[in-house]
Amino acid sequence: MNQYPEIFKPLTIKRMTLKNRVIMPPMGTNFANMDGSFNNEHIEYYRQRAKGGTGLITLENACVDFPMGTNGTTQLRIDNDQYIPGLWKFNETMHAYGACTSVQINHAGASAYGLRLEGNQPVSASNIPSKKGNAVPRPLEKEEILAIVKKYGEAANRAQRAGFDCIEIHAGHSYLVSQFLSPLYNVRTDEFGGSPENRARFAKLIVEEVRQAVGPFFPICLRFSADEMLEGGNTLEETMDLLSYFADEVDILNVSAALNDSIQYQIDQMNLADGWRSYMAKAVKERFGKVTVTSGNIRSPKVANDILARGDADLLAMGRGLIAEPNWVNKVAQNQEHLLRKCISCNIGCADHRIAKSRPVRCTVNPDVIHEDAYKEEQIKHDLQMVVIGGGTTALEAATSAAEIGATVTLFEEKPYLGGLAREIARLPDKKRIDDYVTYLEARAKECPSLTIHLNTRADLATIQQLNPDLVVNATGAKPLLPPISGLHETLALPDRQVYSIFDLLHNMEDFQEFEGKHIAVIGGGAVGLDVVEYYAERGAASVSIVEMQPALGKDLDMITRISMLDIIEKHGVNVYTNTALTEVTNDHFKVMRDGEEMAIPFDLGFVCLGMKADNPLMEQLTAFGAETGATIANIGDSKLARRIYEGAREARDILTTVHQVDAQKNMQEQF
Template structure:
C-alpha cells in the first residue's frame, strides 16, 4: 500500500497552515434555512468532511448582496452581522477536527435566483443572460458597481470576524465577476468593458477592497474559470493575461473551468479523466508562482499524489468526491484505499437535485450525506437472519447495511459476478466509473463476517425455507423492455442478426469493437440508448441515428449528462428522430413513423433500447411464503421499478427501518414467551 506522502505534506499560506493538501471546494447544498442562516444538519454535513481528515473546508458560496446577488433555492448569507453567530459556530466545529476553513463570497449577477428577486431585474455587466434561455439582466451603473465592490469588502471582513482562516472570491462559473471578465457577457463600452484591462477592472477593485478589509496577513483565494470552453469565450491564454491586472494581492489561485453553457466541464461529466484539468493549474502556477488549486474528477489517490509530485498544483479540490466519501483523507492515510467510496460523477443527487430540481443535495453512492455512519451505532438487540436475492448495487447496499447493524445476512446471486446492471453498464468505456461503486460494495462486504455471499446460486423458496430468515429482500433487478413490435423477436432470434438489445452489447463487448464504416441505428432516446450513441459516436462510426417517441431525448437524465449527450449529438452529427415511433424491425433497417410518414433507417448494427422493466419471478411465491412463515418480505431496487442506481441505493439503506421494526417485534415476542413461562 502506497503512503502518498505528497498528499499529507502540510502547507502554510500566510498565517494559515493546512495539515494536508486536500480541500473541500465550495458546493451549494440547498441545506440553508430560507433566511440564509445555518441549521444543525447543515453543519453536521460539513462536520463529516472535517472529521474525515480534510485539510481545508471551504463553505459554499455566501451571498454578499441580498436579494440581487443570491443564487439557488436556499443560500447562506454574509451580507449583515446577524449571520455571524451561525458562521462562528460552523468554524468552531470545523476547527475542533483540525481543519482550516474558508468561505466563498459571491454575487450571482445575471445568475441570480429569479424567485428571490421580488420582481426586480437581475443585474450584470451587460444585458446578456448568463445561460441560454435565462432572463435578460440589465447593465449595472458605475455607482452600483462601486457599491457592490464595497459589499465584497464588508463580507470579507465578516468572514474574518466569524473565524474563517481564509476568504475566497468567486470570479468564475458565470457569476457577476465572471460576467465582467468574459467577452461573452461583457459588451460594455466604458472603463469596465472592451479591453482585457477594462474587463478586469471590476475584479481588481474587489480584490483591493477585500485586501483593505482583511489586512496584509490574511489569505485571499480567487476561484476562476481558466478556460471558458465556449467559442468566443476566454481561453486559458486569455485568462492568464486577465489575471496579470489583479493577481498581486491574491494568495491562492483556485483554477476551475467553464461557464453555465459549458457546465459539463465545470461539474465534470463522467468520462473525463481524473485530474483532467490540472494542465490549467500548471500554466497558472508557472506564470504567477502562487499557491494553486486544481480539481476535476480527482478520485484516485495515486493520480492525486502524482499531480502534487509533478508540481502541477499545490492543493487538490475534491468536491463531489467528498460528498461521496467524507473520509477520503483518513482512509487513504490509514491504508484503506480499497474502502474508498469513490464518486462516480453521475451528477444526479448533487448537481441535478440542487440546480435543476431545487432539492437538497444527495448522492447516488452515499445514501446519507449528513449523518454518514451514525446508523451503525444502533445495533439489533436480537438475533436476526436476512436473505438477499440478487447481487446488484441495491442488493449489496441492503446486505452490507443490515450486516453492519448485526444482522446475519445470506446473499444469493445467480450470476458469477456481483454488481448487476451497474457492473454491466460499466463495461462501456465512458461509463467505467460506475464500477467504482461496485468495487467499494464488494470490499465493504468482505469486512463483514456475518455476511455470506453465494455466487452462481439461483435462490428458490425451498432454499429460503431451510434458512428460516426473519427478513427476505428481493432485489433481482430488471431486464430489457422488448415490446411486441413487428419483426423484433424474429430478428433477435436470427443467427446472422444485425439487431441487438443492450445486454447483447454489454455481455459481448469484444464483438462490438468495429467502428470505421459502421452505420449505427438506436431505438430509444433514454439513458440506455444514449449510452450506445455515445459509445459509437465518440469512436467515429460512419453514422449514428437515434429514434425517440418523446419530443426530447434524455428527458429523465440528470442535467450534466443530458448536456454532455446533446453536445456529443451535435459534434458528431447524430441523426435525431424525435416524436417518432418504431413500427417494424427489418434485417438491416428500422421502419419508423415520423409525422404520419413511414421512414426506413438503414444500419449495419441496430440496437433496441426501449428501457428496462422489473424482473421479479420469485415475488409471488415469496408473498405466499410470507403469509405462511411470518417472515417480512421486501422488494427493492429495479425489481420494484426499473430506475437509476440513486433510487436503489436509497431504498437499500432504508432496509434499516424494516430491520429495526422486525427487531422490536422479535423482542416483544421473546418477552411474551418469557412472561408466559
C-alpha cells in the same frame, strides 16, 4: 510510511497552515434555511468532512448582496452581521477537527435565482443572459458597481470576524465577476468593458477592497474559470492575461473551468479523466508563482499524489468526491484505499438535485451525506436472519448495511460476479467509473463477518425456507423492455441477426469493436440508448441515428449527462428523430412513423433500447411464504420499479428501518 506522501505535507499560506493538501471546494447544498442561516443538519454535513481529515473546508458560496446576488433555492448569506453567530458556530465545529476554513463570497449577477429577486430584473455587466434561456439582465450603472465592490469588502470583514482562516472570491462559472471578465457576457463600452484591462477592473477593485478589509496577513483565494470552454470565450492564455491585472494581492489561485453553457467541464462529466484539468493549474502556477488549486474528477490517491509530485498544483479540490466519501483523507492515510467510496461523477444527487430540481444535495453512492455512518451505532438486539436475493448494487448495499448493524445475512446471486446492471453498464468505456461503486461494495462486504455471499446460485423457495429467515429482501433487478413491435422478437431470434438489445452489447463487448464505416441506428432516446450513441459516435462510426417517441432526448437524465450527450450528438452529427415511433423491425432497417409518414432507417447494426422493466419472478412465491411463516418480505430497487442506481441505494439503506422493525417484533415476542 504512507505511499502517497505528497498528499499529507502541511502547507503554510501567510498565517494559515493546512495539515494536508486536500480541500473541500465550495458547493451549494440547498441545506440553508430560507433566511440564509445555518441549521444543525447543514453543519453536521460539513462536520463529517472535517472529521474525515480534509485540510481546508471552503464553505459554499455566501451571498454578499441579497436578494440581487442570491444563488440557489436556499443560500447562506453574509450580507449582514446577524449571520456571524451561525458562521462562528460552523468554524468552531470545523476547527475542533483540525480543519482550516474558508468561505466563498459571491454575487450571482445574471445567474441570480429568479424566484428570490422579488420581481426585480437581474443585473450583470451587460444585457446578455448567463445561460441560454435565462432571464435577460440589465447592465449595472457605475455607482451600482462601486456599491457592490464595497459589499464584497464588508462580507470579507464579517468572514474574518466569524473566525474563518481564509476568504475566497468567486470570479468564475458565469457569476457576476465572471460576467465582467468574459467577452461572451461583457459588451460594455465604458471603463468596465472592452479591453482586457477594462474587463478586469471590477475584479481588481473587489480584490483590493477585500485586501483592505482583511489586512495583509489574511489569505485571499480567487476561484476562476481558466478556460471558458466556449467559442468566443476566454482561453487559458487570455484568462492569465486578465489575472495579471489583479492577482498581486491574491494568495491562492483556484483554477477551475467553464461557464454555464459548458457546465459539463465545470461539474465534470463521467468520462473525463482523473485530474484532467491539472494542466491549467500548472500553467497558472508557472506564470504567477502563487499557490494553486486544481480539481476535476480527482478520485484516485495515486493521481492526486502524482499531480502534487509533478508540481502541477499545490492543493487538490475534491468536491463531489467528498460528498461521496467524507473520509477520503483518513482512509488514504490509514491505507484503506480499498474502502474508498469513490464518486462516480453521475451528477444525479448533487448537481441535478440542486441546480435543476431545487432539491437538497444527495449522492448516488452515499445514501446519507449528512450523518454518514451514524446508522452503525444502533445495533439490533436479537439474532435476525436475513436473505437477500440478487447481487446488484441495491442488493449489496442492503446486505452490507444490515450486516453492519448485526443481522446475519445470506445473499444469493445467480451470476458468477456481483454488481448486476451497474457492473455491466461499466463495461462501456465512457461509463467505467460506475465500476468503482461495485468494487467498493464488494470490499465493504468482505469486512462483514455475518454476511455470506453465494455466487452462481439461483435462489429458489426451497433454499430460502431452509434458512428460516425473518426477513427476505428481493433485489433481482430489471431486464430490457422489448414490447410486441412487429418483427422485433422474430429478428432478435435470427442466428445471423444485426439487431440487438443493450445486454447483447454489454455481455459481448468483444463482438462490437468495429466502428469505421459502420452505420448505427438506435431506438430509444433515454439513458440506455444514449449510452450506445456515445459508444459509437465517439469512436468514429460512419453514421449514428437515434429514434425517440418523445419530443426530446434524455428526459430521464441528470442535467450534466444530458448536456454532455447533446454536445456529443451535435459534435458528431448524429441523426436525431424525435416525435418518431418504431413500427417495424427488420434485419437491416427500422421502419418508423414521423409526422404521419412512414420512413426507413437503414443500418449495419441496430439497437433496441426502450428502457428496462422490473424482473421479480419469485415475488408471488415469496409473498405467500411470508404470509405462511410470518417472515417479512421486501421488494426493492429495480425489481420494484426500474430506475437508477441512486434510487436503489436509497431504498437499500432504508431497509434498515425494516430490520429494526423486525428486531422490535422479536423483542415483543420475547416479552409475551
